[in-house]
Amino acid sequence: MQINLQQLETMPGTEQAVAVVGLAGRFDAHEVPHVRQALTQAADRTEGRVVVDLGGVNFIDSSGLACLVQGMKYCRERGADQILCNLQQPVRIIFELTRLDRAFKIAGCVEEATTTLAARNSQN
Amino acid sequence: MPMPKFRLAIVTTHPPGKGSLNEYAYHFVRFLRQKGEIGEIILLPDELPPGQTYRFEAHPGHAPVRVIPCWSFGAKDNAWRIRSAVRQADPDAVLFNIQFASFGGSKVPATLGLTAPYLVKRAGYPTIVLLHNIMETIDLRRAGFTGNPLVESVMRFFGAQVTRLLLAADLVAVTIPKYVEILESKYKANNVVLAPHGAFEDAPQPSFELPPGPIKILAFGKFGTYKKVETLIEAFKLLQDGSRPPLELVIAGTDSPNAPGYLEGVRRRYAAIPNIRYTGYVDEKDVPRIFSEAAVVVFPYTSTTGSSGVLHQAGDYGKAVVLPYIGDLAEVIAEEGYSGEFFEPGNPRSLAAAIAQVIDNPDRRRELGRQNWIASRGLPIAEVVDWYLLHFENLIEQRQAATAYRLPAT
Numbered sequence: 001m002q003i004n005l006q007q008l009e010t011m012p013g014t015e016q017a018v019a020v021v022g023l024a025g026r027f028d029a030h031e032v033p034h035v036r037q038a039l040t041q042a043a044d045r046t047e048g049r050v051v052v053d054l055g056g057v058n059f060i061d062s063s064g065l066a067c068l069v070q071g072m073k074y075c076r077e078r079g080a081d082q083i084l085c086n087l088q089q090p091v092r093i094i095f096e097l098t099r100l101d102r103a104f105k106i107a108g109c110v111e112e113a114t115t116t117l118a119a120r121n122s123q124n
Numbered sequence: 125m126p127m128p129k130f131r132l133a134i135v136t137t138h139p140p141g142k143g144s145l146n147e148y149a150y151h152f153v154r155f156l157r158q159k160g161e162i163g164e165i166i167l168l169p170d171e172l173p174p175g176q177t178y179r180f181e182a183h184p185g186h187a188p189v190r191v192i193p194c195w196s197f198g199a200k201d202n203a204w205r206i207r208s209a210v211r212q213a214d215p216d217a218v219l220f221n222i223q224f225a226s227f228g229g230s231k232v233p234a235t236l237g238l239t240a241p242y243l244v245k246r247a248g249y250p251t252i253v254l255l256h257n258i259m260e261t262i263d264l265r266r267a268g269f270t271g272n273p274l275v276e277s278v279m280r281f282f283g284a285q286v287t288r289l290l291l292a293a294d295l296v297a298v299t300i301p302k303y304v305e306i307l308e309s310k311y312k313a314n315n316v317v318l319a320p321h322g323a324f325e326d327a328p329q330p331s332f333e334l335p336p337g338p339i340k341i342l343a344f345g346k347f348g349t350y351k352k353v354e355t356l357i358e359a360f361k362l363l364q365d366g367s368r369p370p371l372e373l374v375i376a377g378t379d380s381p382n383a384p385g386y387l388e389g390v391r392r393r394y395a396a397i398p399n400i401r402y403t404g405y406v407d408e409k410d411v412p413r414i415f416s417e418a419a420v421v422v423f424p425y426t427s428t429t430g431s432s433g434v435l436h437q438a439g440d441y442g443k444a445v446v447l448p449y450i451g452d453l454a455e456v457i458a459e460e461g462y463s464g465e466f467f468e469p470g471n472p473r474s475l476a477a478a479i480a481q482v483i484d485n486p487d488r489r490r491e492l493g494r495q496n497w498i499a500s501r502g503l504p505i506a507e508v509v510d511w512y513l514l515h516f517e518n519l520i521e522q523r524q525a526a527t528a529y530r531l532p533a534t
Contacts, residue, residue: 070507097318098511100514103518
């Protein structure tokens with residue numbers, strides 16, 4: 001699995017940074033430690049403002065979902081949020097089957113996700 | 125803004141109560157208490173026999189557990205009593221940890237009890253039912269509910285009505301994807317959610333070696349309905365042919381509430397076969413030893429009524445398993461990464477051959493144990509609990525939003 005957490009963007013209308021973590025490949029139990037570390041680092045850099053781009057993920061299992069849940073909790077504990085985007089059909093089906101699509105904020109693309117984070121930020 | 129801590133009521137069995145799913149509840153509550161989102165757990169278990177009590181020690185950082193025993197297995201008024209207890213405790217949300225025979229071994233109390241989630245939701249509480257089996261996959265004949273085809277048809281009809289009542293809960297969580305498909309297609313339900321069973325233990329990698337002494341073959345559970353040990357004992361007799369090191373068959377657990385006296389009958393019938401040990405009820409603290417000492421865990425099932433907590437436990441302790449070629453277990457094996465030797469249900473020779481594949485081949489035994497341990501690590505129950513908390517938070521938020529919308533402006 002490829003993990004890219006280098007990208008940092010500025011939220012629209014603010015000076016605050018948001019981390020974009022791009023994932024690609026198969027997201028299962030073997031990848032969880034690496035992804036968890038990447039999400040934690042991203043949240044630590046940006047006070048919990050994280051976008052996870054799942055556009056390249058073609059498979060996710062329950063361990064992968066649980067890893068994203070932990071990432072979301074970590075961000076929310078810091079008063080911010082982790083937003084998912086670019087879900088491909090096989091991944092979207094798993095989110096719907098588990099109803100976690102209603103627990104996460106899910107955007108269509110990275111830009112929409114950062115806008116959503118900015119809107120949330122202005123509400124707090 | 126984070127939600128304030130919420131108070132969750134759980135209708136379930138729980139140790140020292142011996143009803144089915146008590147072990148699942150034990151681990152679920154153990155981890156739930158440690159979650160920061162929880163302010164209080166209100167446990168609504170069945171009433172215990174005289175002299176027994178539910179005990180929860182206070183731990184720093186753990187949510188307190190208040191216990192209100194409010195139903196009894198086989199009683200006909202359980203649903204109303206549960207509803208009253210919920211109203212009295214007034215939690216933010218309610219979880220039912222149940223299966224079709226949770227509230228009674230016979231049809232009427234079992235069915236009446238299953239109306240409890242509907243009544244609780246009608247009383248205004250966000251409700252999730254964790255349903256460990258569904259009517260459509262239970263083999264009613266083999267599970268001991270009926271042998272009469274007409275009665276079976278009637279039971280299935282009423283079972284479907286009860287399922288509709290259960291689906292009146294805000295969410296119905298099931299542990300197998302196939303169950304989601306069945307409930308969505310047959311009942312047109314749109315509130316069914318897949319929630320993994322989860323692994324019970326968070327222990328380090330177990331040893332895959334065996335202690336000195338006889339090679340132990342373990343069957344663990346509540347016996348007498350669809351878990352029957354006769355075939356296993358017949359297979360054990362075949363295995364004790366003098367060509368192997370000493371063996372011991374450990375039958376760990378009690379009668380199913382639906383089959384009182386079953387194990388005593390088995391013990392008498394097979395009294396002449398040596399090296400069989402009946403442990404009776406296994407206290408929670410003795411579970412690790414029972415599993416750790418076993419060379420293989422056998423599932424002497426004639427049918428299944430849901431996913432198997434015992435399989436997950438076998439995985440936790442790195443044990444090889446021997447399973448029947450029947451529905452849900454094979455599905456769990458395939459979907460969750462477990463592996464084992466298989467046998468034809470009801471066939472002692474087939475079962476003996478499957479057990480022999482494990483106990484006569486230490487490399488195979490270790491390989492299966494390692495694979496099952498890795499599979500059990502997939503998702504600890506501590507993380508499954510987080511999924512439920514997210515679902516409850518959503519339900520509570522929806523309920524609060526709906527209430528706010530209805531309130532007249534002041």
